Amino acid sequence: MSRTRVVIVGAGFAGYRAARILNRTARRQVEVVLLNPTDYFLYLPLLPQVAAGILEPRRVSVSLRATLPDSRLVLGEATRVDLASRTVHYCDPEDRPGELRYDQLILAVGSVNRLLPIPGVAEHAHGFRGLPEALYLRDHVVRQLELAAAEPDPEVRQARATFVVVGAGYTGTEVAAQGAMLADAVMRGERAGEWVKPRWLLLDIADRVLPELDEGLSRTADRVLRRRGVDVRTGMSVKEATADGVLLDDGEFVPSRTLAWCVGVRPDPLVADLGLDTERGRLVVDRYLNVPGHPEVFAAGDAAAVPDPTRPGQFTPMTAQHAWRQGKIAARNVSAQLGMTERRPYEHHELGFAVDLGGVQGAANPLGTSLSGPLAGAVTRGYHLMSMPGNRVRVGADWLLEAVLPRQAVQLGMVRSGSVPLDTASPELARVFREDRPAR
Numbered sequence: 001m002s003r004t005r006v007v008i009v010g011a012g013f014a015g016y017r018a019a020r021i022l023n024r025t026a027r028r029q030v031e032v033v034l035l036n037p038t039d040y041f042l043y044l045p046l047l048p049q050v051a052a053g054i055l056e057p058r059r060v061s062v063s064l065r066a067t068l069p070d071s072r073l074v075l076g077e078a079t080r081v082d083l084a085s086r087t088v089h090y091c092d093p094e095d096r097p098g099e100l101r102y103d104q105l106i107l108a109v110g111s112v113n114r115l116l117p118i119p120g121v122a123e124h125a126h127g128f129r130g131l132p133e134a135l136y137l138r139d140h141v142v143r144q145l146e147l148a149a150a151e152p153d154p155e156v157r158q159a160r161a162t163f164v165v166v167g168a169g170y171t172g173t174e175v176a177a178q179g180a181m182l183a184d185a186v187m188r189g190e191r192a193g194e195w196v197k198p199r200w201l202l203l204d205i206a207d208r209v210l211p212e213l214d215e216g217l218s219r220t221a222d223r224v225l226r227r228r229g230v231d232v233r234t235g236m237s238v239k240e241a242t243a244d245g246v247l248l249d250d251g252e253f254v255p256s257r258t259l260a261w262c263v264g265v266r267p268d269p270l271v272a273d274l275g276l277d278t279e280r281g282r283l284v285v286d287r288y289l290n291v292p293g294h295p296e297v298f299a300a301g302d303a304a305a306v307p308d309p310t311r312p313g314q315f316t317p318m319t320a321q322h323a324w325r326q327g328k329i330a331a332r333n334v335s336a337q338l339g340m341t342e343r344r345p346y347e348h349h350e351l352g353f354a355v356d357l358g359g360v361q362g363a364a365n366p367l368g369t370s371l372s373g374p375l376a377g378a379v380t381r382g383y384h385l386m387s388m389p390g391n392r393v394r395v396g397a398d399w400l401l402e403a404v405l406p407r408q409a410v411q412l413g414m415v416r417s418g419s420v421p422l423d424t425a426s427p428e429l430a431r432v433f434r435e436d437r438p439a440r
Helices: 011-023 042-052 131-150 154-160 170-188 213-229 320-337 373-387 393-402
Strands: 004-009 030-036 040-042 061-063 071-075 077-082 088-090 095-101 106-107 112-115 160-164 200-204 230-234 238-242 245-248 253-255 258-261 266-267 282-286 294-299 352-356 361-362
Touching: 004 011, 011 030, 011 071, 011 095, 011 106, 011 320, 042 131, 042 160, 042 373, 071 245, 131 154, 131 170, 131 258, 154 160, 154 253, 154 393, 160 170, 160 253, 170 200, 170 230, 170 258, 170 352, 213 230, 213 361, 294 320, 352 373, 361 373, 373 393
Parallel strands: 004 030, 004 106, 030 071, 106 294, 160 200, 160 258, 200 230
Antiparallel strands: 040 061, 077 088, 088 095, 112 266, 238 245, 245 253, 352 361
């Protein structure tokens, strides 16, 4: 008998988990086809450590072929979904078109960089959503500091050594915290007379860093950042970006050659092309992650507006925690449609959050218990090790080496600026919508 074909679009937290559950529980009944642009699952929470030179890129890249041996991997990016014919159209890495027929579909296309209508940002800023961007930022920071050390003009020297990060959420805070430590490690290797003080500027329109966490943890992170010399400015954002620096809301112009854009994400534009109901760009689903009117279609992760039972009338946040658990429920409910189990609604209560501030510092609130300092740092790294679906020993080994050996701050030259545009939506889905809401 032919097996039911389940096509999963996207191998982020939701798509990867769905494939893994189906491989384990229903591999004899279903054929799992996973469509993804790369052959790895990226563990995004540790990406700032890649940019800081703590972890090697392969540590946060979990092989899809090795960990999902019962799934068929198709390399490509979805460009269109034909709901009537149950077909996913895609473009492979060599720009060749293809299509996949499905019996059941799980849309887990994730998100792309959130854009705002600020002059110059699209041209001069870089986001932080994948390995190429992390490797680019790492090389760029080292390059600018090395050029600064050899620069005779003091104004140009300081501009090269100034790094602006917009967005003080989880990603922006970790990028600034880890980046400040990387910059100090680079400058420690410079000769006296060539040394220049790196300057990191962290901006957010919110009234404090990490506005998602309670005020105590926010103050902890703020204190660690300022102790490392990061200039934290809340209630502030960028008015204009140029090749020579950024103009702030208050009229100050900050000379800089670096603008890291960490203001958040928006759902992949593929969702809007479906012609179905959306909520702020996310595909509306019911509590079983089913798309209304299409019982064969499920959606999970950042691309799905999933009802939040803990906050009636609202939807679950776009976080890795929710995506990971929604992937499991989507897989279970696909199996339920095939008569193998019972449907289950998505229910989830926050388990807490953890922020790695570099070194031994962290801020965390596991199960509602606020922690800071080395204990929070240990809890954060322990949480990540437990959550990773692979490479745990290698990640642990890199952390151990980082603790006892000097950091290797060198340029690899693998990623050029033009290879990491801020708009990470595919060219085929270039209908970019811009929001009038301020950066956060």
